Amino acid sequence: MRVLEDLLREYAETSYGASRGASEISSLEDYRRRFPVVSYRDLEPYIERILWGEWRSLLSEPPSRFGATSGTRGVPKLIPLTPSDIEDRLRVMARGLRIVEERMGTGLGEACLSIYFPSRVLDIDVGGRLVPCGYISGIHAAILEERGFPIKPPVREMDAIGDGVGRRDWEQRFKLVYEYLRGVEVGFAVGSAYAMYMFGKYLEERLKLPPRDVWSISLMLCAGEPHIPDYSRDLRKLYGRDLVVVEAYGATEGMFAMQLGKKPYLTPFYDAYLFEIRVGGRVKMLYEMEEGEVGSLIISTRVLPRYEIGDLVKCYVKGTLFRVVGRDRALWRLLARAWRMFELTLSLL
Numbered sequence: 001m002r003v004l005e006d007l008l009r010e011y012a013e014t015s016y017g018a019s020r021g022a023s024e025i026s027s028l029e030d031y032r033r034r035f036p037v038v039s040y041r042d043l044e045p046y047i048e049r050i051l052w053g054e055w056r057s058l059l060s061e062p063p064s065r066f067g068a069t070s071g072t073r074g075v076p077k078l079i080p081l082t083p084s085d086i087e088d089r090l091r092v093m094a095r096g097l098r099i100v101e102e103r104m105g106t107g108l109g110e111a112c113l114s115i116y117f118p119s120r121v122l123d124i125d126v127g128g129r130l131v132p133c134g135y136i137s138g139i140h141a142a143i144l145e146e147r148g149f150p151i152k153p154p155v156r157e158m159d160a161i162g163d164g165v166g167r168r169d170w171e172q173r174f175k176l177v178y179e180y181l182r183g184v185e186v187g188f189a190v191g192s193a194y195a196m197y198m199f200g201k202y203l204e205e206r207l208k209l210p211p212r213d214v215w216s217i218s219l220m221l222c223a224g225e226p227h228i229p230d231y232s233r234d235l236r237k238l239y240g241r242d243l244v245v246v247e248a249y250g251a252t253e254g255m256f257a258m259q260l261g262k263k264p265y266l267t268p269f270y271d272a273y274l275f276e277i278r279v280g281g282r283v284k285m286l287y288e289m290e291e292g293e294v295g296s297l298i299i300s301t302r303v304l305p306r307y308e309i310g311d312l313v314k315c316y317v318k319g320t321l322f323r324v325v326g327r328d329r330a331l332w333r334l335l336a337r338a339w340r341m342f343e344l345t346l347s348l349l
Contacts, residue, residue: 008025008031010302015056015058016057035306037307038307038308050080055080058303063082065132065139067081067139067252067253068121078133080303081139081303082302084302085301088272090140090144091272093258096260096269100259103262111150111184111186112189113152114152115174115195116140117163119132138158152180181215186215187216188219193224193228193231194231200238200239212238212240218243219246220239220244222248232264246259251311253303264323266322267321274300275298277297278295286319289313289322293315294314295313296311297312310327313325
């Protein structure tokens with residue numbers, strides 16, 4: 001209830017929240033009655049008003065950045081980020097990493113190997129104030145760099161490569177990362193599992209130097225795609241058999257969960273966000289989800305009230321451990337139902 005109370009105080013300072021009586025809500029049931037589940041399309045008119053300078057249409061404080069989605073998860077979106085929203089992300093990520101270090105016996109080392117998209121591709125004029133817009137992986141890197149974290153390569157140089165996804169673009173990024181970290185003690189890596197795999201193959205095939213022969217990386221934090229545990233075996237071949245691959249579930253909209261133990265499941269950050277799930281046409285709290293159920297995730301953040309993000313989540317241990325199994329589309333739902341039937345059949349044998 002504390003998380004809901006904190007969110008409602010922020011919503012009450014916005015036009016969107018005030019029009020729904022956010023300051024009068026005293027229960028979860030009332031919140032659900034007054035605030036409908038929404039999609040990006042529903043909130044797009046409010047985001048457009050933010051671009052005209054009317055940031056209180058949806059935000060309790062001015063946006064400090066905009067995160068642009070690539071469109072691989074659906075229609076490209078523009079998500080405003082506020083200072084408080086960014087603090088939530090950094091706080092839960094730092095706490096998650098501390099837990100991982102303690103439980104898995106890993107360390108972060110002196111330097112971090114990071115592959116990310118640009119933090120700034122353009123500046124958006126918001127009522128006469130220029131606000132940088134970029135991709136969330138680069139935005140996180142830029143914020144950490146501003147706070148003294150030794151990001152290598154420097155964000156300005158990664159930004160200069162641009163947001164291209166062609167072979168030449170990736171090779172430029174990989175070359176830059178290697179040049180900056182060659183001879184440096186690296187113990188920690190962060191990026192998408194696919195990018196980390198391709199970087200390892202680049203070093204192995206182009207330079208005849210697999211990353212396991214260059215660095216002693218003990219921990220790799222991967223996010224940005226489903227089925228990350230499936231990469232673990234190939235990543236260990238490239239980076240070393242003792243590598244611990246940890247999954248984080250984050251998006252432009254927020255940092256929502258992390259793998260906090262050796263089992264390949266996600267633990268939600270319940271103390272930072274409000275999570276609901278749509279299962280079979282019924283909406284309930286995520287912690288009420290039963291083992292084996294699959295549903296569409298609904299999040300409430302400082303910026304996005306009851307936002308259906310479009311990801312399908314499967315519960316493995318009631319209310320506590322989950323995995324993201326795909327996008328909320330007909331094919332993924334069909335596959336999830338088929339796999340559920342298969343599991344139920346096995347349980348009867």
